[in-house]
Amino acid sequence: MSALLRATGIRKAFGQREVLRGVGVDLATHEVVALIGASGSGKSTLLRCLNLLEPIDDGQIFLGDEDISDPRVDANRVRARFGAVFQAYNLFPHLSVLDNVTLASRVVHRMPRAAAEDRAMGLLTRVGLLEHAREHPDRLSGGQQQRAAIARAIATDPEVLFLDEITSALDPELVGEVLELVRSLADEGATILMATHEMAFARDVANRVLFLDEGVVVEEGPPAEVLAAPREARTRAFLSRFT
Ligand code: ADP
Numbered sequence: 001m002s003a004l005l006r007a008t009g010i011r012k013a014f015g016q017r018e019v020l021r022g023v024g025v026d027l028a029t030h031e032v033v034a035l036i037g038a039s040g041s042g043k044s045t046l047l048r049c050l051n052l053l054e055p056i057d058d059g060q061i062f063l064g065d066e067d068i069s070d071p072r073v074d075a076n077r078v079r080a081r082f083g084a085v086f087q088a089y090n091l092f093p094h095l096s097v098l099d100n101v102t103l104a105s106r107v108v109h110r111m112p113r114a115a116a117e118d119r120a121m122g123l124l125t126r127v128g129l130l131e132h133a134r135e136h137p138d139r140l141s142g143g144q145q146q147r148a149a150i151a152r153a154i155a156t157d158p159e160v161l162f163l164d165e166i167t168s169a170l171d172p173e174l175v176g177e178v179l180e181l182v183r184s185l186a187d188e189g190a191t192i193l194m195a196t197h198e199m200a201f202a203r204d205v206a207n208r209v210l211f212l213d214e215g216v217v218v219e220e221g222p223p224a225e226v227l228a229a230p231r232e233a234r235t236r237a238f239l240s241r242f243t
């Protein structure tokens with residue numbers, strides 16, 4: 001089976017510190033993969049490398065048949081095929097929610113404003129933010145901001161959605177509304193790679209879980225194996241903190 005996104009042997013160092021030490025990941029269309037691991041294990045760096053936000057030192061990244069890690073590749077063109085949501089505060093503060101959602105469609109994909117806004121209003125309805133479309137992000141709760149960030153990320157119909165601990169900066173009572181939205185995207189067939197500390201959510205929604213420790217994938221497999229019956233001592237030690 002051919003993966004939509006496939007990375008092999010990814011290495012990344014910051015100065016002397018090697019943060020990714022030969023990581024392989026693959027993601028099939030419609031697959032939801034959860035990336036788990038302690039803080040500092042390299043999850044965000046891996047997502048940023050796959051997203052072409054960070055250059056890699058070694059390895060290869062394929063999107064379909066194309067080697068997107070080739071330095072001659074236009075990273076902006078590739079990133080236009082991805083959507084990403086980060087921990088928090090990644091909406092443009094000076095733009096309304098609506099303009100945040102339409103920006104990439106208008107600027108990157110050159111969609112006319114009226115069409116982009118039509119589509120954005122539909123998305124904002126879906127994420128329950130229609131009445132906040134004209135407000136600035138600072139008027140919204142953290143959960144609403146993350147739902148707006150998700151609407152923005154999916155506005156361009158990305159082939160892969162990267163989610164980096166999108167609920168970890170939220171007050172606990174706001175986590176559920178954001179996870180429910182991610183679950184509905186997964187149910188509709190989105191292809192998602194998400195770093196998360198929400199183990200119950202990973203167990204319910206992910207098709208596969210990948211445990212990263214000190215820059216290597218220690219264990220991967222279906223949630224029922226990795227989360228419920230981990231083979232590796234390091235996975236067990238990590239998971240014991242969540243019970
Ligand atoms: P995680 O997301 O799993 O918490 P990160 O990928 O953020 O892990 O970080 C992995 C390691 O890389 C950490 O030690 C972090 O300090 C380091 N790191 C991440 N980004 C940078 C950077 N831009 N410059 C230097 N070190 C970094």
Ligand code: MG
Nearest residue numbers: 043044045165
């Ligand atoms: Mg991180």
